[in-house]
Amino acid sequence: MVxxxxxxxxxxxxxxxxxxxxxxxxxxxxxxxxxxxxxxxLHVPSYVVALTGKxxxxxxxxxxxxxxxxxxxxxSLGHGAFFAxxxxxxxxxxxxxxxxxxxxxxxxxxxxxxxxxxxxxPWYWYGFDQFWFAALMVLVVPGLLAFVFGWxxxxxxVTGVYLSIMTQAMTYALLLAFFRNDMGFGGNNGLTDFxxxxxxxxxxxxxxSALFAASxxxxxxxxxxxxxxxxxxxxxxxxxxxxAESRTRFLGWRAENAKLLAFTVSAxxxxxxxxxxxxxxxxxxxxxxxxGNSIEVVIWTAVGGRGTIVGPIAGALLVNTGKSYFTGALxxxxxxxxxxxFIAVTLFLPKGIVGMWDGxxxxxxAGEPAVSRFNAAVAPDPxxxxxxxxxxxxxxxxxxxxxxxxxxxx
Amino acid sequence: MxxxxxxILYLDAVSVTFDGFRAINNLSLVLxxxxxxxxxxxxxxxxxxxxxxxxGKTRPDHGDVxxxxxIDLTLHDETEIAxxxxxxxxxxxxxxxNHTVEDNLLLSLKGPRSIRSALFHRSSAGDSRxxxxxxxxxxxxxxxxDLAASLSHGQKQWLEIGMLLAQDPKLLLVDEPVAGMTDAExxxxxxxxxxxxxxxxxxxxxxxxxFVRELGVKVTCLHEGAVLSEGSLDAVSSDxxxxxxxxxx
Numbered sequence: 001m002v003x004x005x006x007x008x009x010x011x012x013x014x015x016x017x018x019x020x021x022x023x024x025x026x027x028x029x030x031x032x033x034x035x036x037x038x039x040x041x042l043h044v045p046s047y048v049v050a051l052t053g054k055x056x057x058x059x060x061x062x063x064x065x066x067x068x069x070x071x072x073x074x075x076s077l078g079h080g081a082f083f084a085x086x087x088x089x090x091x092x093x094x095x096x097x098x099x100x101x102x103x104x105x106x107x108x109x110x111x112x113x114x115x116x117x118x119x120x121x122p123w124y125w126y127g128f129d130q131f132w133f134a135a136l137m138v139l140v141v142p143g144l145l146a147f148v149f150g151w152x153x154x155x156x157x158v159t160g161v162y163l164s165i166m167t168q169a170m171t172y173a174l175l176l177a178f179f180r181n182d183m184g185f186g187g188n189n190g191l192t193d194f195x196x197x198x199x200x201x202x203x204x205x206x207x208x209s210a211l212f213a214a215s216x217x218x219x220x221x222x223x224x225x226x227x228x229x230x231x232x233x234x235x236x237x238x239x240x241x242x243x244a245e246s247r248t249r250f251l252g253w254r255a256e257n258a259k260l261l262a263f264t265v266s267a268x269x270x271x272x273x274x275x276x277x278x279x280x281x282x283x284x285x286x287x288x289x290x291x292g293n294s295i296e297v298v299i300w301t302a303v304g305g306r307g308t309i310v311g312p313i314a315g316a317l318l319v320n321t322g323k324s325y326f327t328g329a330l331x332x333x334x335x336x337x338x339x340x341x342f343i344a345v346t347l348f349l350p351k352g353i354v355g356m357w358d359g360x361x362x363x364x365x366a367g368e369p370a371v372s373r374f375n376a377a378v379a380p381d382p383x384x385x386x387x388x389x390x391x392x393x394x395x396x397x398x399x400x401x402x403x404x405x406x407x408x409x410x
Numbered sequence: 411m412x413x414x415x416x417x418i419l420y421l422d423a424v425s426v427t428f429d430g431f432r433a434i435n436n437l438s439l440v441l442x443x444x445x446x447x448x449x450x451x452x453x454x455x456x457x458x459x460x461x462x463x464x465x466g467k468t469r470p471d472h473g474d475v476x477x478x479x480x481i482d483l484t485l486h487d488e489t490e491i492a493x494x495x496x497x498x499x500x501x502x503x504x505x506x507x508n509h510t511v512e513d514n515l516l517l518s519l520k521g522p523r524s525i526r527s528a529l530f531h532r533s534s535a536g537d538s539r540x541x542x543x544x545x546x547x548x549x550x551x552x553x554x555x556d557l558a559a560s561l562s563h564g565q566k567q568w569l570e571i572g573m574l575l576a577q578d579p580k581l582l583l584v585d586e587p588v589a590g591m592t593d594a595e596x597x598x599x600x601x602x603x604x605x606x607x608x609x610x611x612x613x614x615x616x617x618x619x620x621f622v623r624e625l626g627v628k629v630t631c632l633h634e635g636a637v638l639s640e641g642s643l644d645a646v647s648s649d650x651x652x653x654x655x656x657x658x659x
Contacts, residue, residue, distance in 0.1 A: 233531035252492035
């Protein structure tokens with residue numbers, strides 16, 4: 001019992017360190033970028049600020065997926081959709097800020113609408129000239145989609161591979177929809193040529209630094225929120241639902257509601273990540289809905305360690321750093337590296353880097369191979385649903401047919 | 411109605427068919443308040459399906475299923491039925507392996523089941539006292555902080571019985587509680603169930619005749635989805651039809 005408390009304290013300490021590091025980065029990196037002279041060894045170049053700012057948004061996206069997948073067992077292959085919707089909400093605000101400075105000089109209509117001969121602003125663009133409204137929509141739109149999707153899916157008890165495929169279909173449907181010009185979101189060009197955010201030039205160093213700081217703080221907040229949720233009795237229920245859903249029903253819990261809350265909160269977190277991402281990269285287009293993007297998020301989370309809070313953040317930062325290196329040095333090899341990495345992680349590190357590290361530490365300290373409290377968050381299930389899914393992908397004609405989710409209570 | 415009012419469970423002419431297979435065939439079974447009943451029967455007799463019907467997992471095609479006199483169970487789902495006061499232990503021990511023994515009980519404790527109350531839950535002295543009591547009853551005090559995954563098979567069975575106790579149901583459905591247990595554990599489980607039966611109604615499904623004898627309660631033998639024989643264990647086990655079913659012709 002003492003050991004248990006020690007472990008949980010160490011888990012809490014890790015969260016505190018993560019939050020402190022992110023807060024320090026939010027303060028120091030912009031300061032070193034703006035204040036340190038460019039020839040100083042302490043100077044942080046602007047491209048590093050922009051790049052790491054982007055990575056922090058990815059890390060928040062991975063963390064949001066972890067809440068759904070690692071803790072609630074909902075393997076979403078469409079989390080990129082929530083990210084993109086948050087991004088579009090921010091993009092619409094940024095478009096409205098351009099005003100008469102666009103190529104066509106129309107004070108009300110964004111350029112692409114003028115180009116399409118639209119005479120007036122569609123109703124769903126109303127309100128996006130106000131930052132507060134756009135910020136609200138960043139949370140509401142992904143949250144509402146997740147709520148409605150989850151309401152039907154969880155109530156009909158769709159689980160496992162079938163649910164994953166539905167989330168994939170959802171993001172693909174949105175991809176196709178947003179490609180259409182008559183949807184009013186800029187078609188395949190998306191939204192770009194942003195000028196200012198809250199009155200500050202989005203290209204300026206100071207704005208970029210501020211966006212970096214905002215991303216770091218949003219991630220810190222996400223870490224705190226996830227830690228709080230996961231540590232509550234509700235968090236325990238969530239993991240119980242993940243491991244033995246029907247058992248929780250026979251105990252009187254509404255498993256579908258437990259999953260619905262986690263999925264909705266997770267989608268909102270992904271939306272915030274998307275909203276912070278868009279001004280930093282300067283564009284949002286339907287490509288963000290690409291199913292491949294969502295699968296990449298799953299890989300980041302798996303590499304870092306699902307069911308741990310720090311894992312997906314580490315995974316997102318590591319894999320994206322690798323991606324930046326490889327796509328520069330050996331662009332044609334990147335997809336092979338990514339695929340290989342995923343196979344290697346599922347085969348050799350089923351709990352990801354952080355889960356593996358914790359297991360190793362626990363073993364060393366306890367002097368026995370007992371499963372530690374730490375690993376409690378990671379299902380020891382040797383065949384996580386994703387592996388089953390990828391098997392199904394590799395051998396679609398397998399005589400085993402559609403793999404089913406293990407339901408111990410049935 | 412008059413006859414039903416003093417029963418805790420009342421099944422009348424219940425039938426259920428899966429793909430043409432009659433799993434339950436015109437089954438009638440009555441359990442009085444406070445009674446413990448053992449249900450025996452060969453594989454495929456419909457024992458587990460009967461439990462599925464009572465707990466809302468399966469809907470009967472025909473027949474009445476009433477709980478506590480006048481609650482029609484066919485109108486409720488699993489969660490509602492659990493809240494009405496029916497607890498179930500599965501054939502294969504189903505505990506939350508990634509949680510500690512204590513957390514398994516915490517999630518089972520009787521109390522509000524809304525998501526909001528779980529999110530803002532503060533552990534109370536009352537909760538931990540109740541958990542202490544249950545741990546003492548199921549003899550797992552020493553394993554309180556251990557993961558359920560690290561328990562032996564028999565201990566998992568007990569933990570699951572403990573989870574049932576934590577729910578504090580009016581009726582307990584216990585499916586094969588001693589499967590895979592050693593003789594000493596079986597004896598211990600019989601003691602535990604008799605203890606529980608003092609203030610709960612219990613249905614125990616079991617193959618182990620030695621264990622059923624230990625319980626010393628009325629026995630119902632199911633066969634092909636219907637009641638074949640009912641009475642004391644001696645009466646049932648000397649019934650010609652029961653012998654025929656068990657030993658074959």
